[in-house]
Amino acid sequence: MLTAGEPSIGLEEAVPLPDHRSTSAVAPPAVGGSPRERAGAGGALANHESNTISPAPCGDQRDLRAARLAVMGELASSIIHEINQPLSAIVASAEAAKRWIERDRPVLAEASAMLDDVISEVSRVADIVTGLRALARNQEADATLVEMNSIIEEVTAALRPELARLSIRLELSLCSDGLVVLGSRVQIQQVLVNLLRNSIEAIRDEPVAAPAISLTLQPSGTSVVCTIADNGPGVAPSIKGMLFEPLATSKSDGMGMGLAISRSIASSHGGALDLLPTPTGAKFRLTIPRHIAVAGDRQPGQVSSEGALMASPRPLAK
Ligand SMILES: Nc1ncnc2c1ncn2[C@@H]1O[C@H](COP(=O)(O)OP(=O)(O)OP(=O)(O)O)[C@@H](O)[C@H]1O
Ligand SMILES: [Mg+2]
Incomplete structure (x- = not known):
C-alpha cells in the first residue's frame, strides 16, 4: 500500500503472458503478505481506483516480479472461475x-x-x-447497446433447470420500458450469473421453506438498477467486511472470486455493485448508467449495413 511520502510508480507494467507475448497489466498496490492480503489490498481485477504501487526498495526486481505474479495469479483465478x-x-x-x-x-x-x-x-x-x-490490464473494452430485459431472460433461462431441481421459485420483475445500457453483454451476463449462483448456492447449502429468488429491474434517475434478493441464510457477519475482496469465501468449494470480478465489471461500466441491508436473506444491487437513446441510434441488437452490431461502440468508462 502506498504510504505518505513514498514515491509511486505507474500501474502499467509489462507482464509476460502465457503465450509469451508481452503486455501491460495492472500491478496490485501492495507486495508481500499472503495471497489474500495482496489481492485484498486491491487486486488487479477488483480495484480500479488503486492506480499506484509502492516501488521495490532500491529497485529490487524480486518484489516487482512478485507483484506481477500476483496479477497473473488473480487473472488465472478469474478465468478459471468464469469459464467453468x-x-x-x-x-x-x-x-x-x-x-x-x-x-x-x-x-x-x-x-x-x-x-x-x-x-x-x-x-x-x-x-x-x-x-x-x-x-x-485496465484497458478499454468495446461497448454496445445492451437491452437489460433480454439479458436477464437469457441468463435466467440457462439457470432454470437448476432452480427447478432445487425447487427455488424465481420472481422476475422486469421493466416494460426496455432499459438499455452501453456495455459488454457478456460481462453483464457474468455479473448476473455470479449473483444468481450465489443465491442458489446459499439456499442449496442451508435450505429454507419456500425458497425464492427475486430479480427486479427498474430505472432510477440516470441509472438502471437491478436487485437480486433471496430468502436464504443471508451473508455471514464474519465475511461481510471483505465480501468483494478476491479470495473471500465462506464455502468449502468456493474460490471467492465471483463478487470481486462482478464489482470490477460494474465499476468498469461506470456503475456499482453493493450489498443492501435486508431483514432476511441477502440482497445485492447492480447499478449501471442508463443509455438514453438519441435520434439516429440503432436499436439494441440491430446490425448495421457493414455487419457491425448496433450503434457505434465506444470504450467502457473507467
Ligand atoms: N446470496 C448470498 N447469501 C449468503 N451469502 C452470500 C451470498 N452471496 C455471497 N455470499 C457470501 O459472499 C462470499 C463471497 O462470494 P463470491 O461469489 O465472491 O465467492 P464464492 O461464492 O464463495 O466463490 P466463487 O468464487 O466460486 O463464486 C460467499 O462465500 C458467501 O459467504
Ligand atoms: Mg460465488
Missing part, C-alpha cells in the same frame, strides 16, 4: 450431439443444433477471457 460454467455447457452439448449421431437412426438436425450450441458457448468463453484480460 460455459465449459460444462460445452461438454453437455457435445455429448448430446454424439448421442444423436450414434443412434441407430441418427438425427442429424438435432446433432447440428447441439453443435451450434457448442460453437456459441466456445465463442462466449473467448469473449469472457478477452474481457477479463481487458479488466486486468
